[in-house]
Amino acid sequence: MYSLTVECSEERAEILAADLWEAGACGIQEDAVPVALVRLRAFFEERPDAGHFAEYAPLIEVVEETDWESEFRESWPAMEVGRRFYLVTPWDSSETPPGRIRLTIHPGMAFGTGRHQATQLALEALETHLRTGEDVADIGTGTGILLAAAHHLGARRMAGCDLDVDSVFVARENLAADQVPAALFAGSTRALAPRSVDVLVANINPETHRSLRTEYARIARRAVILSGMAGRTEAAGFAPPGFRLTETLTQDEWTCLVLSRDELS
Numbered sequence: 001m002y003s004l005t006v007e008c009s010e011e012r013a014e015i016l017a018a019d020l021w022e023a024g025a026c027g028i029q030e031d032a033v034p035v036a037l038v039r040l041r042a043f044f045e046e047r048p049d050a051g052h053f054a055e056y057a058p059l060i061e062v063v064e065e066t067d068w069e070s071e072f073r074e075s076w077p078a079m080e081v082g083r084r085f086y087l088v089t090p091w092d093s094s095e096t097p098p099g100r101i102r103l104t105i106h107p108g109m110a111f112g113t114g115r116h117q118a119t120q121l122a123l124e125a126l127e128t129h130l131r132t133g134e135d136v137a138d139i140g141t142g143t144g145i146l147l148a149a150a151h152h153l154g155a156r157r158m159a160g161c162d163l164d165v166d167s168v169f170v171a172r173e174n175l176a177a178d179q180v181p182a183a184l185f186a187g188s189t190r191a192l193a194p195r196s197v198d199v200l201v202a203n204i205n206p207e208t209h210r211s212l213r214t215e216y217a218r219i220a221r222r223a224v225i226l227s228g229m230a231g232r233t234e235a236a237g238f239a240p241p242g243f244r245l246t247e248t249l250t251q252d253e254w255t256c257l258v259l260s261r262d263e264l265s
Helices: 010-022 050-056 068-074 117-129 145-152 165-177 206-211 213-219
Strands: 002-009 027-033 037-044 059-062 079-081 085-088 101-104 136-139 158-162 183-186 197-203 220-230 243-251 254-261
Touching: 002 010, 002 050, 010 027, 010 037, 010 050, 079 117, 101 145, 117 145, 117 197, 117 220, 117 243, 117 254, 136 145, 145 158, 145 165, 145 197, 158 165, 165 183, 197 213, 206 213, 206 220, 213 220, 220 243
Parallel strands: 085 101, 136 158, 136 197, 158 183, 197 220
Antiparallel strands: 002 037, 002 059, 027 037, 079 085, 220 254, 243 254
16 A cells, blocks of 8 residues: 645535546545635555656655554544534434534545635534525535535525536435435536526536636526635625625635625515
8 A cells, every 4th residue: 555645725625526436436535724825635456657647746655564454534523504504424423413414424535524714614604594485506516515415404496507517416315315416417507597596506616706707607506606716805806797785704724705686676
């Protein structure tokens, strides 16, 4: 067994972890290190090719035989997010704290396991602004965690899309395992009808948010939740036409914007 250790910025950690999974990692250990860095130690059955990760000065070591599956599972402890959620892996047996919603996360190749600050901010925005019985769309659905959260919060109908076919496949498996009904498809927002959902949530990069502003306004009837912005972010440049800023949520260096349609106070 071999391990490959790299350090990267917090905002690159999820993308780099996905690359390590794709390279054949059978487990990844994540630790925070000083100066806002993250250390990822990935385990491989065979000696990995470090060429793809050269820019991170990877350290490859021989690892004595160990129960890597147990180590991997121990690296995903349950955690509380926001006021209502309790995030657990499928193998976690801990009791759900009183008053919290048990939300299963599925560590794997798709983005959105709930560990990243941007995902946590989106979850917090949903628990505050989603109303029981509303319809929800998740743009760039990743693992499907935001749709699962919406379901537990009482959403009526849920739809998710992602340009990455593998992510849609993963999300479909995750949601089916959790018995969460949702319509998922690989494709763009153009497949969604005008004003087809009450709340639109998107945890993607700022450039995509800017390019989809008009689409967000076309699709959402009442509110739009935008997460995935690093640094303190103003609504200008991100707000869909006809929407106003309702709330700004921040965690560390990440920002989530909640915007509401002007005609609905």
